[in-house]
Structure formats: C-alpha cells, structure tokens
Amino acid sequence: MNRILYLIPLGLFAFIAGLGGYMLTQTKDDAIPSQMIAKPLPEFDLPPATEGVEGLSSSDFVGGGPKLLNLWASWCPPCIAEAPHLETLKEAGAPIYGIAMRDTPEDVAAFLANHGNPYEAIAHDKISAIQFELGSSGLPETFVIDGDGVIRYQHIGDIRKEHVPMLLDLLEQAK
Amino acid sequence: MIPEIGLAALWLAAALSVLQMVAGGLSMREKGVGEGSPFALYARPAAVVQAVLAVLAFTALLYAFAVTDLSVKLVATNSHSEKPFLYKLTGTWGNHEGSMLLWVAVLALSGGLLGGLERRLPEHTMQAALAVQGFVALGFYAFLIGSSNPFERLPVPAAEGIGLNPLLQDIGLALHPPTLYVGYVGLSVAFSLAMGALITRQVTPEFARVMRPWVLGAWVFLTLGITAGSYWAYYELGWGGWWFWDPVENSSLMPWLAATALLHSVSVLAARDALRTWTIMLGVLAFSMSMLGTFLVRSGILTSVHAFAVDPERGTFILILLLIYIGGALGIFAARASAVAEGKTFAITSREGALVFNNVMLTAILAIVLLGTLYPLLTEAFDVRVSVGPPYFNPASALFAVPMFLVMAIGPLLRWKQDKAGRINRELAALIAIFVVGLVLIGLLAETSVLALIGLAFSAGLAIAAFLPLRGRKLGRVPIAVWGMILAHFGVAVALFGMASESAFTEEKLAAISAGETTKVGEWDVTLGSINAIAGPNWTAMEARLSVSRDGSSADTLTPQARAFWSPSQATSESALLTKWDGQLYATIGQSVGLDDEGKERWQLRIWWKPFVTFIWYGGVLIALGGFLAMIGRVRDDLRKRKAVKRRVEEREDMAELAGKAEPAE
Numbered sequence: 126m127n128r129i130l131y132l133i134p135l136g137l138f139a140f141i142a143g144l145g146g147y148m149l150t151q152t153k154d155d156a157i158p159s160q161m162i163a164k165p166l167p168e169f170d171l172p173p174a175t176e177g178v179e180g181l182s183s184s185d186f187v188g189g190g191p192k193l194l195n196l197w198a199s200w201c202p203p204c205i206a207e208a209p210h211l212e213t214l215k216e217a218g219a220p221i222y223g224i225a226m227r228d229t230p231e232d233v234a235a236f237l238a239n240h241g242n243p244y245e246a247i248a249h250d251k252i253s254a255i256q257f258e259l260g261s262s263g264l265p266e267t268f269v270i271d272g273d274g275v276i277r278y279q280h281i282g283d284i285r286k287e288h289v290p291m292l293l294d295l296l297e298q299a300k
Numbered sequence: 301m302i303p304e305i306g307l308a309a310l311w312l313a314a315a316l317s318v319l320q321m322v323a324g325g326l327s328m329r330e331k332g333v334g335e336g337s338p339f340a341l342y343a344r345p346a347a348v349v350q351a352v353l354a355v356l357a358f359t360a361l362l363y364a365f366a367v368t369d370l371s372v373k374l375v376a377t378n379s380h381s382e383k384p385f386l387y388k389l390t391g392t393w394g395n396h397e398g399s400m401l402l403w404v405a406v407l408a409l410s411g412g413l414l415g416g417l418e419r420r421l422p423e424h425t426m427q428a429a430l431a432v433q434g435f436v437a438l439g440f441y442a443f444l445i446g447s448s449n450p451f452e453r454l455p456v457p458a459a460e461g462i463g464l465n466p467l468l469q470d471i472g473l474a475l476h477p478p479t480l481y482v483g484y485v486g487l488s489v490a491f492s493l494a495m496g497a498l499i500t501r502q503v504t505p506e507f508a509r510v511m512r513p514w515v516l517g518a519w520v521f522l523t524l525g526i527t528a529g530s531y532w533a534y535y536e537l538g539w540g541g542w543w544f545w546d547p548v549e550n551s552s553l554m555p556w557l558a559a560t561a562l563l564h565s566v567s568v569l570a571a572r573d574a575l576r577t578w579t580i581m582l583g584v585l586a587f588s589m590s591m592l593g594t595f596l597v598r599s600g601i602l603t604s605v606h607a608f609a610v611d612p613e614r615g616t617f618i619l620i621l622l623l624i625y626i627g628g629a630l631g632i633f634a635a636r637a638s639a640v641a642e643g644k645t646f647a648i649t650s651r652e653g654a655l656v657f658n659n660v661m662l663t664a665i666l667a668i669v670l671l672g673t674l675y676p677l678l679t680e681a682f683d684v685r686v687s688v689g690p691p692y693f694n695p696a697s698a699l700f701a702v703p704m705f706l707v708m709a710i711g712p713l714l715r716w717k718q719d720k721a722g723r724i725n726r727e728l729a730a731l732i733a734i735f736v737v738g739l740v741l742i743g744l745l746a747e748t749s750v751l752a753l754i755g756l757a758f759s760a761g762l763a764i765a766a767f768l769p770l771r772g773r774k775l776g777r778v779p780i781a782v783w784g785m786i787l788a789h790f791g792v793a794v795a796l797f798g799m800a801s802e803s804a805f806t807e808e809k810l811a812a813i814s815a816g817e818t819t820k821v822g823e824w825d826v827t828l829g830s831i832n833a834i835a836g837p838n839w840t841a842m843e844a845r846l847s848v849s850r851d852g853s854s855a856d857t858l859t860p861q862a863r864a865f866w867s868p869s870q871a872t873s874e875s876a877l878l879t880k881w882d883g884q885l886y887a888t889i890g891q892s893v894g895l896d897d898e899g900k901e902r903w904q905l906r907i908w909w910k911p912f913v914t915f916i917w918y919g920g921v922l923i924a925l926g927g928f929l930a931m932i933g934r935v936r937d938d939l940r941k942r943k944a945v946k947r948r949v950e951e952r953e954d955m956a957e958l959a960g961k962a963e964p965a966e
Contacts, residue, residue, distance in 0.1 A: 142627065
C-alpha cells in the first residue's frame with residue numbers, strides 16, 4: 126500500500142514533465158485572433174468623406190460577393206505606404222471600400238489626388254465610432270467581409286507587398 | 301581578458317562539481333567509516349573552492365557590465381554605455397544568461413557553505429548530501445556553458461549596446477532577483493540534505509535539527525524576495541495591483557508554500573521524531589518547485605509578463621535536467637521511503653496534529669496554484685486557449701487557507717503528543733468571540749466581498765492569537781525561536797489585514813482633467829497643477845504635478861510620469877505614491893485626450909486610494925524577520941548545547957589524565 130503511495134509524486138511529476146515536453150515540441154503561436162471574426166459587421170450608415178465619392182452603410186456589404194473594408198486616414202503615414210498595394214489589389218479585381226477616420230473633406234481629397242483612389246466608396250467616421258465597434262485600435266486596418274456581411278479576417282497594420290496574395294486568397298475563399 | 305577568466309572559472313567550478321560528486325559518492329560506499337575513506341577528504345574542499353570560483357565568474361560578468369564591455373555579446377544586447385551606473389550593474393541579472401549565472405553562483409555558494417560550515421551530521425550522510433549537491437550543480441554548469449554562455453564574445457565589438465528593458469531600470473531590480481534567487485537556490489541544500497539522509501537512512505531528529513536552519517535561511521530570503529517582487533510590480537507596472545497570479549509569480553510562490561510546509565514538518569521531526577517520510581518528501585518538493593519554476597519561465601511554454609528570450613533548445617535542456625533531478629529524487633524516494641519507518645505516532649488534538657493539518661492545507665494550496673499555472677498548458681495541448689486568473693485562484697486557495705488560518709491560531713497553544721481541546725477552552729472561546737464580533741461589525745459597517753470580510757475578521761483574531769503562546773510565560777525566558785514564531789504568525793495576520801483591506805476598501809478613479817481642475821477620490825481632493833516635459837539620463841517624460849489633500853488638510857505633491865525611454869525605445873508609466881499610516885494614494889498619468897471647452901489640454905489620470913495596502917509588505921517583512929529570529933535562536937541553542945557536551949567530554953578527559961598522572965601539574 127505504502128509503496129504505491131510513495132509512487133504518486135513520481136507519477137504526477139512524470140505527467141507534468143510529459144506535458145512540458147510535448148508543449149516544447151509545439152510551435153508557439155502568440156497571435157491572438159480577432160474576436161470579431163465570424164461576426165456580422167456592426168450596423169452603420171456614414172456620409173461620404175469628400176466630394177465626388179460615395180458614402181457607405183453596413184447594408185452595402187450584404188450581397189454581391191466578398192469585399193475589403195479598409196480603415197484609414199489622410200493623416201496616417203502608414204496609410205500612404207499601403208496605398209500602392211491597395212492599388213495592386215484593386216487591379217487584381219478586389220472591391221475595396223474605405224472609411225476615413227477623423228478627417229476633413231479637403232485632406233481626403235488631397236490624399237486621393239496624391240496617392241490614388243482604389244476605393245469604390247469612402248465614408249467619413251468623424252468620431253472613430255465604427256473603428257471601436259470593429260475592435261480596431263489603430264490605423265490602417267483592413268477587414269475581409271464575405272457576401273453575407275460577415276467578417277472573415279482582420280488585418281492589423283499596413284498592407285505590404287507580401288500580404289497582397291494572402292488577401293486575394295482570403296477573398297477567394299470567402300466566396 | 302576578464303570575461304575569459306570568468307569563463308575559465310566556470311569550467312573549473314564545473315570540474316570541481318564532478319570531483320565533489322564522485323568523491324562524495326565513493327566515500328559513502330565505504331559504510332560507516334566515511335571519515336576514514338581517502339575520498340572523503342575531497343568533497344568538502346571541492347564544494348568550498350567551487351563556491352569561490354562560481355562567485356568569481358559572476359564577479360567577472362559584473363565587471364564586464366560595469367565597464368560596458370561591448371565585445372561581450374550579453375553586454376551588447378542588454379546594456380548601454382549611457383545607462384546610469386547602478387542599472388549597468390543590475391543589468392547583469394536582468395537577462396537570461398546573467399540571471400542563470402547568478403543562479404549557479406548561489407547554488408555553488410550554498411554548497412560551499414554547507415561543505416564549509418556543517419559539521420553536525422554523521423559524516424557519510426554529509427558526504428551523500430555533498431555528492432547530491434555536486435550532481436545538481438554539474439547539470440546547471442552544463443546548461444550554462446552549453447546553451448547559455450554569458451561570456452560569449454562578439455567577433456566585432458558592437459558600437460553601442462541595445463540597452464536594458466526600461467521596466468527593469470528600477471531600484472527594485474537591484475534587490476528583488478538576487479534575494480529571490482538566494483531563496484530558490486538555497487532550498488537546494490534542503491534537497492541535498494534530504495536526499496543524503498534518505499540514501500544513508502539517517503532520517504532522525506538530529507538530522508532535522510541540522511536541516512532546520514538551512515531551510516529557515518532560504519525561506520527568509522524567499523519571503524523577502526516575494527515581498528519585494530510584489531511591491532516592485534505594484535509601483536513599477538502602474539496597474540495598481542500587488543499580485544497578478546502571473547506564472548512567474550506563481551513560480552516563486554510554489555517553492556515558498558513547499559518550504560513553509562517543510563519548516564513546520566521539520567520541527568515535528570526535530571521535536572517528536574514523527575513525519576519522517578513526509579519531511580523528506582517536502583525537502584525534495586521545495587527545490588523541485590524552484591527548478592520547475594525555472595523551466596516554466598525560461599522555456600517560454602507559458603506566456604508571462606516576465607518574458608525571457610525564449611529558446612526551445614534551452615527549454616529542452618532544462619526539461620532533461622528536471623527529469624534527472626526531480627525524476628531521480630522522486631524515484632529514490634519511491635524506492636527508499638518505505639525503508640524509513642514512519643516514526644512516532646500522535647493524537648489528532650496535539651501540536652503535531654495541528655502542524656500536519658497546516659502541512660496538508662499548504663500542500664493543497666500548492667496543488668491549487670500548480671494546477672492553475674499548468675492548466676493553460678494542458679488546454680493548449682488540446683488547442684484551446686485559456687488564461688487562469690484571480691476568479692479561480694482567489695476562492696480556490698481561500699478554500700484551504702481559511703481552515704489553515706483557523707488551525708494556525710490554536711495550533712501553537714496545543715501540547716506535543718497529546719492534548720485535550722478542553723485545556724484551551726478559554727483561549728478558544730476568546731478567539732471565536734473576536735472573530736464573530738469582527739465579522740458582524742465589519743459586515744454591518746462596510747459593504748465588502750465575502751472573502752475580504754472573512755480576511756478582515758481573521759486578521760484580527762490571528763493577530764491576537766499570535767501572542768497567546770506567551771501567556772503564562774516569563775517574557776525574559778521565552779526562547780528566541782518562539783519569538784520568531786510569534787512574529788512570523790503576527791506577520792501573517794498583518795499581511796492578511798492589508799490584503800483584505802485593499803480588496804475591500806480601495807477607491808479608484810479614472811478622470812480626464814485639465815490643469816487647474818480638481819477630482820475627488822474617496823476623501824482625497826486631487827488637483828492637477830501642471831504638466832511638464834522633463835528629461836532623465838536616458839528618457840524623456842511628461843510629468844504631472846498633482847496637489848493632493850485630505851479633508852482640506854495641508855497639500856502634498858505627487859508627480860506621476862509617463863516616460864518614454866530611448867534605447868530600447870519603450871514607454872513606461874511611473875506611478876507616484878503618497879504613503880500615509882492608513883494607506884497609500886497611488887497616481888498614474890496616461891495620455892493626453894484632446895482639448896476641453898476652453899482649449900486647455902486634458903490628461904488621463906488614474907488614482908487609487910488603497911487603505912492599509914502597505915500592511916501587505918510590512919507583514920511580509922515581519923514574517924521574514926520571524927524566520928530570521930527562529931534561525932538565530934535554533935543555531936544558538938544548538939551551538940550552546942554542543943559546547944556543553946564538548947566541555948563535559950573535555951572535563952572527563954582531563955579527569956582521566958589527572959588520575960593517570962602521579963603528581964598534579966602546578
């Protein structure tokens with residue numbers, strides 16, 4: 126009886142060591158996936174960001190295939206960096222919808238004139254309300270929205286060249 | 301040159317650990333005549349010289365950091381030439397390699413002290429203990445030299461260092477890790493002694509008396525280290541909490557719980573020759589928890605705020621060491637424990653009974669903490685991410701802490717071997733009365749959580765119970781060790797009071813105000829005087845000048861800062877504290893949040909009033925002080941007893957000599 130009792134600590138330790146050993150062989154993924162994934166877009170209806178562009182509402186995302194939703198601002202330097210890659214995405218056939226945060230119509234117009242306009246529509250969010258609802262904490266961020274208006278992917282930070290094929294892939298999968 | 305000397309010293313120390321292990325092991329095999337074995341000569345000197353060499357290696361690294369020798373990789377990646385001198389020094393152990401070197405140096409130092417000072421045990425038990433100590437040290441030398449060489453040079457010296465994580469650029473880091481490490485690694489002596497006693501079947505009260513001061517010494521440092529670490533997290537992280545159940549904090553708490561159980565069970569063994577196997581088990585467990593903690597923290601398999609540079613190779617290495625040492629020790633325990641008779645029996649209502657109960661509860665809390673720490677790992681193996689926090693740890697550990705505190709109050713009043721509960725009826729009634737009155741009063745006067753309420757009532761009862769063992773004794777004749785116990789138990793009550801009060805009565809305010817505006821936190825008025833940009837040696841900051849006063853009394857100034865460090869660039873929040881006898885006002889400043897109606901800039905301020913929060917750390921210091929007194933008392937009593945025995949032996953020899961001689965000497 127006692128002998129078995131004395132083996133218990135060794136058994137417990139063997140279990141812990143085994144668990145530790147197994148976890149060491151696993152690659153650690155520290156990324157925390159967005160909590161918004163697989164949830165529908167929050168409801169919004171926003172005015173155009175400047176003259177000559179269209180406004181945007183959440184109902185625009187329901188029906189008509191997957192789309193990209195890009196949160197940006199004219200005052201955001203990484204947004205300038207990602208502008209050419211948005212252009213590439215557009216040329217590859219991705220429909221891109223933009224929402225400019227805390228901007229002015231003049232600045233938005235100047236930005237589009239300088240860096241191109243890949244957007245189907247650009248809405249203005251004066252108080253970053255939609256940004257908070259989407260669980261976004263910085264600019265730029267890009268969401269892949271499927272044809273039912275459900276969020277499929279959240280890309281944090283600027284889109285770089287290497288992200289373009291991945292985003293196109295995700296759009297394809299969202300069909 | 302100096303780093304090479306350090307590395308050479310490390311290699312030599314490793315070689316000596318082999319000598320210590322082999323000599324100790326071989327001399328032990330010649331049964332009973334350990335002293336006579338030729339190998340027995342080597343183990344002790346090997347331990348002592350090894351300690352000198354390991355400390356020399358650490359000093360060499362300290363020097364490289366002090367002069368910012370950028371040809372050493374570790375210095376280049378963790379220091380910077382324009383860092384304040386103190387933080388250059390503390391940077392030595394603010395990284396993986398340096399802190400492991402400190403770990404190993406303390407390990408060797410403990411072994412050296414054991415080999416150099418301890419002469420009370422039977423020699424072959426001592427040789428076995430030294431062999432185990434050398435064996436443990438060898439593994440960690442191999443780890444250090446093989447996969448974490450702190451003295452590695454760069455092929456081309458760096459032009460400038462990367463710098464030290466700003467969170468670590470704090471006086472807290474100067475004290476907290478070394479103290480904690482002395483505690484962690486000091487437990488290795490208990491481990492070696494326990495293994496030595498088990499291997500040579502010498503689990504006796506005499507052995508327990510020898511082991512006790514070593515356990516107490518390590519435990520005192522561990523207590524101080526945890527207390528200091530908790531205070532450091534409290535003011536440096538700027539989150540306003542003092543314990544976060546972070547895996548690294550848990551890794552320091554688990555050895556402490558095991559060591560606390562150990563020092564109580566070792567007392568039972570010393571006084572009554574009971575709990576033999578259990579004491580050995582705890583001796584193994586305490587240091588095993590230290591090693592397990594090191595593994596969890598360094599391998600990066602758990603996510604923690606204490607992020608060390610993660611390297612799976614290192615993790616594998618430490619895991620192998622764990623398998624050898626913990627697995628080996630528990631294996632020997634399983635095989636040998638039944639050969640160590642369980643020792644004397646005792647009644648449930650006795651001092652031993654109370655101590656056993658305390659041991660079981662402490663071990664249960666240890667299991668709770670261990671489970672909570674490993675649980676995320678367990679679920680992650682099945683691809684589910686969870687994090688375990690206070691909602692689990694607080695109630696689960698309280699479940700066992702509450703009965704433990706109850707028994708802690710009455711245990712010291714009980715007699716050894718057998719006692720009747722009736723004998724301490726009056727004390728018991730008084731304690732229950734205090735507890736109930738406290739519970740009702742606090743329950744009526746304040747709205748608090750159940751746990752905080754119980755904590756407050758308990759702390760009152762425990763504080764008084766701590767001094768009850770003095771009843772009916774002459775104060776001047778109470779042994780120092782008993783004073784130590786009283787002080788430590790009183791410290792528990794004090795710390796418990798601080799914890800309960802902090803969780804029950806803290807007032808918190810998050811405000812966005814501009815210069816000249818006032819906000820209220822509890823009884824305090826906080827006025828934002830101005831916000832200024834200031835610069836330090838390697839940082840710039842926005843500093844708020846807050847003028848705070850309570851009920852219109854004279855105002856104090858608090859200056860919390862939002863610091864931006866360069867090299868490495870990182871932002872930290874420097875909290876500002878105002879300590880009063882009945883609590884602390886804690887303020888941090890956040891970001892600017894735009895302009896108010898008059899166009900003045902508004903700033904985020906976060907302010908807490910934490911009544912009696914400081915008692916948590918006063919309590920910790922009292923507990924450590926109690927342990928220190930107990931250690932001094934035990935060692936002194938023991939030395940005195942030995943001196944008396946020695947004198948008697950000498951007298952007898954002298955008498956024999958006198959009788960043998962024809963004429964007495966002049």
